[in-house]
Amino acid sequence: MRFEEFAATRLPAVLRFAGVLTADRALAEDVVQEVLIRASKRWDRLQALDHPEAYVRKMIVNEYLSWRRRNWRLLPTGTAIDTDDRVLPDYAREHAERDAILAELGKLPRRQRAVLVLRYYQGLSDSEIGDVLGCKPGTVRGYASRALSTLRVEMLSPRAPAVNEEGRQG
């Protein structure tokens, strides 16, 4: 698969993943672009992998976890129209509970947040998450447990099906 083919077919899913992971469109842009610059330069090696997309996702997670900024990001970062869209989000009152989760999610340490995204959005197993983060499955479960406790989310099953890019959970 050439880089251009990857960009055409798989990039939208990668972008959604970055958006969920960062909850910040501008940050997602920066993170994805950094990763694409690096990925494109060594694509001859990445394309030989069975799942280059998975590797790109791993790069995105690592980039996100190591991302540093010295300054606050100020909105707006686009046109005034974009600005309205960004700072007037479609949080309706009926979604208050969901919004509360998102607000608390935003306060989690990044690794805990990444674990939740990889587990409940991406649908990875704890072993696969450990591979992405470079830690053992037990450590992943520790992160998940603390994060779920903070969010007051009750884990009904040891490993419930997750939302992923190929097919949404019904």
Add this chain to the structure above:
Amino acid sequence: MRTEDDLRAALTALERHAPAAARVLPGAPGRTARGLRSPRTVRWAAGIATAAAVAGMVTALTLPEGTSGTSGDKSGVVSSAPITGATLQAMLTAAFSGALDKVAVEHATYRVNSEAPVTDETWSYPLQPSLGQQVRTRTIRSTQGGTLITDTGESYLMPPVPKISYLKATAEVTEVSYPGKLWWRQQMSSHAVTPPVARELIANLPPLGKWTAHNTTLNGRPAIEYSLHTTSKAGSIKSWFIDELWVDASTHLPLRETSDDGSTGFDTVGTSDYEYLPATPANLAKLTPPIPAGFKRVYPAPLKVGQIPPPSASPSPVHTSSR
């Protein structure tokens, strides 16, 4: 107690933060309203460019013999030997150095994928600022039919030129949105500023590959046309850079450049024309976007990195007022 399904639903809602592909791929319009020459375009270019690209920007060289149109040779090829992109960069740097007190104006028309063509008129002063010098830029974006979209002005002190990133500075940014009849002005830290026209043009010249020169005319003016001939190594990056460049035969200042690509399916295709105006009060005044009467000012709130906007129960972080 919340359930895992609640968490999944919340996470899925975050997909709205997914950036558009056109914003992260090479050739995409940047958020600072530079189209073909967006900071992100430069960033892609700079990430691949060799150090020679940067070195060429600060090294004023004498034009190589046989490549200048001042010799009086108007009959054909001015340089039989191709030159490298790094050499061409250095030649342009030298040309810009001879016209420092000029206001540069770039008229760019481009399109991304099948989107409707967009036109950017970018004003920039000074032509080639030194470190710490006050820079002012203004980009007027419109449809090809002339309908205004945005008018963005930036003022900042010229930061150090990074090797593998776009220019960042603390900038005062003013943007007028014509469709929304809104405007805002904000001090923005670590902002990806619109680069001065000269810097951006040089940064978008591929240092790889070879360039051949021919005498020609452009809009009735004697000019030299440089054409990029890619090697196999440079071919892979050709689409992200300038591939044709016309310079004034006497001053060697760029008059026109084109970027074209048909292979990747997501790149830009565009042409930019340049002019260099004296720094008169009237021309300098055009570096500041006017605020049309009746437009409302918006006051966006600052957010921390990763911070999620508060729920709607809180007061809106945006306040508007009549001008």
